[in-house]
Amino acid sequence: MATRKAPAVRKVAIVGGNRIPFARSNGPYSRASNQDMFTAALDGLVSRFSLQGEVIGEVAAGAVLKHSKDFNLARESVLGSKLSPATAASDVQMACGTGLQAVINVAHKIALGEIDSAIAGGVDTTSDAPLAVNANLRQILVQLNAAKTLADRLKLVAKLRPGHIVPEIPRNAEPRTGLSMGEHAALTAQVWDVTREAQDELAATSHRNLAAAYDRGFFDDLVTPYLKLARDQNLRPDSSVEKLAKLKPVYGGPDGTMTAGNSTPLTDGASTVLLATEQWAKAHNLPVLAYLTFSQTAAVDYVHGDEGLLMAPAYAVPRMLERAGLTLQDFDFYEIHEAFASQVLATLKAWEDPAFAKEKLGLDAPLGSIDRAKLNVNGSSLAAGHPFAATGGRIVATLAKLLNEKGSGRGLISICAAGGQGVTAILEK
Numbered sequence: 001m002a003t004r005k006a007p008a009v010r011k012v013a014i015v016g017g018n019r020i021p022f023a024r025s026n027g028p029y030s031r032a033s034n035q036d037m038f039t040a041a042l043d044g045l046v047s048r049f050s051l052q053g054e055v056i057g058e059v060a061a062g063a064v065l066k067h068s069k070d071f072n073l074a075r076e077s078v079l080g081s082k083l084s085p086a087t088a089a090s091d092v093q094m095a096c097g098t099g100l101q102a103v104i105n106v107a108h109k110i111a112l113g114e115i116d117s118a119i120a121g122g123v124d125t126t127s128d129a130p131l132a133v134n135a136n137l138r139q140i141l142v143q144l145n146a147a148k149t150l151a152d153r154l155k156l157v158a159k160l161r162p163g164h165i166v167p168e169i170p171r172n173a174e175p176r177t178g179l180s181m182g183e184h185a186a187l188t189a190q191v192w193d194v195t196r197e198a199q200d201e202l203a204a205t206s207h208r209n210l211a212a213a214y215d216r217g218f219f220d221d222l223v224t225p226y227l228k229l230a231r232d233q234n235l236r237p238d239s240s241v242e243k244l245a246k247l248k249p250v251y252g253g254p255d256g257t258m259t260a261g262n263s264t265p266l267t268d269g270a271s272t273v274l275l276a277t278e279q280w281a282k283a284h285n286l287p288v289l290a291y292l293t294f295s296q297t298a299a300v301d302y303v304h305g306d307e308g309l310l311m312a313p314a315y316a317v318p319r320m321l322e323r324a325g326l327t328l329q330d331f332d333f334y335e336i337h338e339a340f341a342s343q344v345l346a347t348l349k350a351w352e353d354p355a356f357a358k359e360k361l362g363l364d365a366p367l368g369s370i371d372r373a374k375l376n377v378n379g380s381s382l383a384a385g386h387p388f389a390a391t392g393g394r395i396v397a398t399l400a401k402l403l404n405e406k407g408s409g410r411g412l413i414s415i416c417a418a419g420g421q422g423v424t425a426i427l428e429k
């Protein structure tokens with residue numbers, strides 16, 4: 001008789017990451033597809049960690065904007081990569097939280113013993129956005145494809161009208177409110193009284209920090225140069241508060257505080273992260289940079305309630321801290337995705353606010369302030385750019401490496417996502 005084995009939760013190690021430099025939309029990667037970019041990031045990881053021909057437990061990845069031919073983009077990318085074709089792969093979708101959610105999905109499988117190694121990541125391009133034919137034309141084309149006789153086909157062709165050629169263009173907007181991410185963030189900035197000066201300061205710091213990280217070689221081993229781009233194209237080392245102050249508002253009307261400089265740009269790019277058990281990493285002679293120890297998602301009702309669209313991390317983080325037995329101050333690094341400078345600042349203000357703590361979180365006291373010197377120390381999305389699903393992988397790889405450099409410590413990851421969702425995690429060394 002077989003002996004039943006008790007399930008054991010195993011530690012999930014972050015081995016390292018790889019990404020291609022991020023490019024501005026309609027720039028150097030405009031002819032590259034999601035599959036091209038993700039495969040490039042994947043193959044960079046494969047060669048970095050000598051995984052050629054290896055069967056990895058699972059590859060999980062996603063893109064926020066996906067063509068219909070990419071129904072399983074992760075699997076197609078694996079088949080185009082140097083990994084063994086016997087590597088299973090799944091697509092993940094959680095808007096801008098996709099990359100981190102992919103990390104969490106495979107981490108759970110490693111923890112539960114289903115797999116010993118995994119690659120998670122994400123990719124996005126707004127240059128090659130999935131334009132679709134409109135619903136009327138779609139219906140005619142589908143029926144045309146199924147029509148059995150020439151007469152049936154001609155009848156359907158006769159239904160075609162000039163208006164049918166108008167394509168459906170994906171909008172960077174919430175389907176239920178019609179407002180763009182930026183317009184939603186501008187409403188939240190008003191509620192939390194986030195000033196233009198504070199936003200520009202955060203943006204300038206992001207550029208300064210990312211430039212310093214490149215200069216000290218922090219990204220030398222992470223980045224695979226791609227299509228002649230060696231650094232994130234959006235990075236402006238000379239970006240200053242004075243220059244940022246001159247930009248016109250793009251959201252929130254003429255008196256708005258949000259500009260092209262304190263909002264993320266539309267970006268193309270891909271990122272990957274290798275996760276494994278400690279034993280697998282050791283057997284492959286690979287390092288353990290850090291461990292993923294906690295994760296949490298949350299969602300807010302931004303449609304009917306008074307919640308800001310991008311405020312879900314303000315809820316996910318306290319729930320995660322409670323489960324982990326930690327306070328907001330117990331961290332050496334904070335990686336808060338800079339969708340917009342105003343969104344980061346509104347989240348920090350919410351955590352400091354006694355009324356938010358009491359009324360929204362049901363807590364006696366607010367979470368409190370963080371040491372801003374520990375925030376996005378190597379820059380974040382305002383400087384690097386934000387290829388939606390690729391941001392999570394960039395952040396996890398960056399934080400794991402920071403913790404490894406330090407030799408010990410703990411980092412908090414917080415990512416807001418469209419649809420009123422938030423994905424958060426804790427990495428520890």
Ligand SMILES: CC(=O)SCCNC(=O)CCNC(=O)[C@H](O)C(C)(C)COP(=O)(O)OP(=O)(O)OC[C@H]1O[C@@H](n2cnc3c(N)ncnc32)[C@H](O)[C@@H]1OP(=O)(O)O
Nearest residue numbers: 096181182239243250260261263264265266339416417418
């Ligand atoms: C959950 C989430 O993550 S939600 C977030 C999702 N992301 C988004 O929604 C992306 C939103 N971003 C956008 O749609 C666009 O980038 C916009 C609307 C903000 C700006 O678009 P554009 O106007 O095309 O930006 P563009 O790059 O041309 O910049 C406008 C000007 O600002 C200047 N500028 C931009 N950044 C900086 C900077 N850091 N320092 C100095 N100047 C800057 C540019 O040089 C340009 O100047 P010019 O007009 O003299 O050439």
